[in-house]
Amino acid sequence: xxxxxxxxxxxxxxxxxxxxxxxxxxxxxxxxxxxxxxxxxxxxxxxxxxxxxxxxxxxxxxxxxxxxxxxxxxxxxxxxxxxxxxxxxxxxxxxxxxxxxxxxxxxxxxxxxxxxxxxxxxxxxxxxxxxxxxxxxxxxxxxxxxxxxxxxxxxxxxxxxxxxxxxxxxxxxxxxxxxxxxxxxxxxxxxxxxxxxxxxxxxxxxxxxxxxxxxxxx
Amino acid sequence: xxxxxxxxxxxxxxxxxxxxxxxxxxxxxxxxxxxxxxxxxxxxxxxxxxxxxxxxxxxxxxxxxxxxxxxxxxxxxxxxxxxxxxxxxxxxxxxxxxxxxxxxxxxxxxxxxxxxxxxxxxxxxxxxxxxxxxxxxxxxxxxxxxxxxxxxxxxxxxxxxxxxxxxxxxxxxxxxxxxxxxxxxxxxxxxxxxxxxxxxxxxxxxxxxxxxxxxxxxxxx
Numbered sequence: 001x002x003x004x005x006x007x008x009x010x011x012x013x014x015x016x017x018x019x020x021x022x023x024x025x026x027x028x029x030x031x032x033x034x035x036x037x038x039x040x041x042x043x044x045x046x047x048x049x050x051x052x053x054x055x056x057x058x059x060x061x062x063x064x065x066x067x068x069x070x071x072x073x074x075x076x077x078x079x080x081x082x083x084x085x086x087x088x089x090x091x092x093x094x095x096x097x098x099x100x101x102x103x104x105x106x107x108x109x110x111x112x113x114x115x116x117x118x119x120x121x122x123x124x125x126x127x128x129x130x131x132x133x134x135x136x137x138x139x140x141x142x143x144x145x146x147x148x149x150x151x152x153x154x155x156x157x158x159x160x161x162x163x164x165x166x167x168x169x170x171x172x173x174x175x176x177x178x179x180x181x182x183x184x185x186x187x188x189x190x191x192x193x194x195x196x197x198x199x200x201x202x203x204x205x206x207x208x209x210x211x212x213x214x215x216x217x218x
Numbered sequence: 219x220x221x222x223x224x225x226x227x228x229x230x231x232x233x234x235x236x237x238x239x240x241x242x243x244x245x246x247x248x249x250x251x252x253x254x255x256x257x258x259x260x261x262x263x264x265x266x267x268x269x270x271x272x273x274x275x276x277x278x279x280x281x282x283x284x285x286x287x288x289x290x291x292x293x294x295x296x297x298x299x300x301x302x303x304x305x306x307x308x309x310x311x312x313x314x315x316x317x318x319x320x321x322x323x324x325x326x327x328x329x330x331x332x333x334x335x336x337x338x339x340x341x342x343x344x345x346x347x348x349x350x351x352x353x354x355x356x357x358x359x360x361x362x363x364x365x366x367x368x369x370x371x372x373x374x375x376x377x378x379x380x381x382x383x384x385x386x387x388x389x390x391x392x393x394x395x396x397x398x399x400x401x402x403x404x405x406x407x408x409x410x411x412x413x414x415x416x417x418x419x420x421x422x423x424x425x426x427x428x429x430x431x432x433x434x435x436x437x438x439x
Contacts, residue, residue, distance in 0.1 A: 046340050072343040085341035089359050098355075099345030146345060 002026075002150060002182040005052040006042050008206075010035060015049075015206035019199070025176055025183040027197030029190070035206040036186040037082075040152045043184060044079050045072035056149055078148035082155045084139040086127035092138050093123040099146040117141035118171070133164040137171075144179060153185040157192055169195050224412075226392045227400035228419055234308060234396060235376040238315035242323045242372050247365070250327035251353065255336070272321040276381025279317055283386045287313070304386075308394050311387040315376035323372040330364020331357055363435050370431045374424055 001022050008015040015035040019026060028036045041047035042062070043054055051064040056077070061070045078099075087095050096119065114120040118137045127135060136156060143151060156172070157165045173196060176183050187193055193200050202209040253265065271279055287304045288294050297304060304310045334357050342352045358365070380398040387394035389403060397420045404413035 044340075044344055046343070072340070073346050073348055075344075076346075077344060079341060079344045081337050081341055083337065085335070085337045087338060087342075087356060098342065098347075101346065142345070 001058075002054075002056050002184070004043065004054040006039055006049045006054070007051045008035075008038060008042065008047070008049045010038065010206065013205045013207075015039065017201070017203070017206070017208055019201060019208075021182055021199050023180050023182050024198035025173075025185060025196050027193045027200045028184065028186045028203055029188070029193045029197075029200055030203035031188055034203045036203050037154055039203075040079070040154055040184065040186055043150070044077050044152055045070060045075045076146075076148050077150045077152065078143035078146060080136075080139050080143055080151070080153040080156055082158065084127075084135045086135055086139055086142075088127050090126075091123065092119060092125055092127070092130070095127065095138060096123075096142045096145055098142060113145075114141065117144070131164075132160050133168060136160070136168060140172075140175065144175070149181055151179075151181060151183045153183065155187055156185065157187070157189065165192075172196065223415065224391070224400075227395050227397045227416065228423075230308060230311075230392075230395065231377055231397040231420070232423075234311045234315055235373055238312050238319055238376040239323075239369060239373045241312070241316050242320050242376075243369060246320060246323040246368070246372075247327055247358075250324050251331055251357065254328045254331040268324055269321045271318050276318065276379070277385065280314065280382035280385030283310070283314060283317065283382060287386070306386075306388045306390065306394065308387060311379070311383045311394050311396060314382035314386055315379045318379055318382060319372035319375040322375055323368040326368025326371060327361070327365050330361035330368070333364065334360045366431055366435045370428055373427065377420070377424060 001020075003020040005018040006015060013035070015038055017039060028039060030036050038047060042049045045061065048069055049062065049064070052062070053060060053064065054062040056075075060066065060068045061075050061077070062068060087098065090098070096114065096117075111120050114123060117140060119134070119141050122130065122134060122138065127138070130138065153172075157168060160168065169192065172183075185192070185196060249268070253261065284305075285291055286293055287297070287310065289298070289303075289305060294305070304313065338356050338360070339352050342356050347355070378398055379396070380402065383394070383396060384399060387396075389395050389399045391400075395403075397416055401413050401416045401420075404410070404416065
């Protein structure tokens, strides 16, 4: 369960958003510059809000009232960046295994596990040799393999063609059903929002618009 | 002729340059990373102070060092109490080389680190990596070509240091007479064969170093 209230002063406006969701997919829908990505960064611990709180599964990741601010490294919150941020100098295997804490030899992931993400056949390639869709799958594998409690996705489909978009959307929905953790997805694409969002919040100039597209009661 | 040839300047020069480069790397890399990724009050002033030795005449640098570690200086006094004299020893030559070579390593390293996509470092952080791990597994490997370039430049500059070295270390054969000094004084005293030999050696050596490091940087990519 994820509950947060984020207040942050930005250049042109103040970001102010309150949301509470269970293990659902939350879509933050809005145009570029509306503050959506900043909200993700606040949830990830990469940016500090001016005030408010972030509570994940009963644990405060951030609380201005109680002076808590857990660093990104300790939050167990995984991120899928807009350009995937795959480490270009590492193979797919090394990328996926990066977040796993294990001693040398013991760090082996079964091939079935990698196959379930659709990247088993790519393990020895470098990110530069992959297509957009393949990169996205690798980024997802890398993020989920550390068993995060929350997954954040920043415009995950913006760089893909329509067909890849559609199939990846379905894969994402399936992954969510498998992993049963909250997903927070930022997008400006209405179709993405409609298909994926259990809860959709429209953001305009940092604030949630009164009548959002669709809200499933929490 | 080979037995008569004085190899001491070459050995001394290489030793001084290697140690100076090691210091410059250990100090320069962390500082470059700090300045590349953080903003703070007074950053521009610090930046200017660091790069100053690049544009100052070496004799000014030498003068500054004399003021710092000379017999009558504050630091000089403290060291003298501990029985240490830096002036007119090869350690003073190391110090002079460090000061003039530092900005070269620093600037190359900083540019190289800045060129690394900061999102990669953020991604690594969300995957549980601490600052050290991020630096050694993400930032440094990706910044390596620039860092190596800085290293070569710093080494070359340290090897060729003359002005400041003469002022704080002097020209003591076998002790502080580095190759640039040896060449100068050989020319001065008309020993042109010695001068020619030294010039040939240092040129060939420097060329070899640059060639090999560039080769290595290429294959690493």
